[in-house]
Amino acid sequence: MLWFIGLGISGISELSDSTLSIIKNADIVYLESFTSPISEAEKEQLKGMSNGEFKIAKRWLVEDGNEILDNAKNKETVLISYGDPYIATTHLELKTRAVECNIETKTVHSSSIVSSIIGEAGLHYYKVGKILTIMNDAKSMITPYNTIFDNLLNKAHSVILLEYNEDKSFFLEPHDALSLLLDVEKNQNRKIISLETFVIVASRIGKDDQSIISGKISNLIKKEFGAPPHSIIIPANLHFTELDSLKLVTKCLDEPFDNSASIKSISEQMIEKYVPMVREALEEIKPHYENLKEYEDVLINAKLYIDDAENFLKEGKKEYAVLSIGYADGLVDALRIAKGFDPKM
DSSP states (O other), rough: OEEEEOOBBTTTGGOOHHHHHHHOOOSSEEEEOOSSSSOOHHHHHHHHOOEEEEEOOOOHHHHHHHHHHHHHTTTEEEESSSSSSSSSSSHHHHHHHHHHOOEEEEEEEOHHHHHHHHHHHOOOOGGGGGOOEEOOGGGGGGHHHHHHHHHHHHTEEEEEEEEETTTTTEEEHHHHHHHHHHHHHHHHOSOOOTTTEEEEEEEEEEEEEEEEEEEEHHHTTOOOOOSSSSEEEEOOSSSSSHHHHHHHEEEHHHHHHHHTTTTOOOHHHHHHHHHHHHHHHHHHHHHGGOOOOOOHHHHHHHHHHHHHHHHHHHTTHHHHHHHOOOOOOHHHHHHHHHHTTTOOO
């Protein structure tokens, strides 16, 4: 038997009497401590509850899984983790392997940071987009940046978990995560993150000293948020009840606003950039084909493709818009080449 037990966001106090009995009577209890920190006091308390063998499970032990699965084949085995057990994909994979080995599994679900942080910040849970994690590595920032971009395009809130390294006792600080986002924006330049972006920093959710501060990055990046763990939310479209809640349930430094209002897709950005450029290039090349009727259709079609690009964009047919401006650009380049001009000019 393999039990997956979640400690929730508040720790041992969330466990019911029946769950405590499972831990007490298990042959072996593993306490996983790499997805979120667990205090030494809680570790000792859990160890004291167990009448069987008690082991701290490092990341490698859970990811490998063989020892846990071997014990679960003929022993009452428990794996305890912070939050809800299946928020971590490692635990879900372990359950899948257990089922494949015909090992019976049972689960005690509990609260998780992902579900709790949204309500604590006064936001609507059904408006949450894809969850992401920011690591202390500038080279890894493209994926979270793109995820935030996609979420904002879909008018969805971005919940950002920050790196925790158990072996190094390292937590990524909120101001460092925000700085990484500002740095990647300089290279990507999609205009999704700036000092004016409204964000929420949630610290120690579920603890007695939890703190939630919201405001523009320009103000939050100067703040010290105290002990970890921390998480960040970048809200998108805000319902009026969310706006009211944010101002009441968080320490709100600035008036909340919709970060998604000015976000444009890559297609929109391309059309807005290339339509005036191609139209100007067409007007510049037209005098060189005056009275040359054999090129008249080419000039007309180039103009029509530019117009089509603008119209398709207005209709929401972004892919057609990009294709149209591409066709127009190709025709104008061909006209320039035919006259010996550099098509890139």
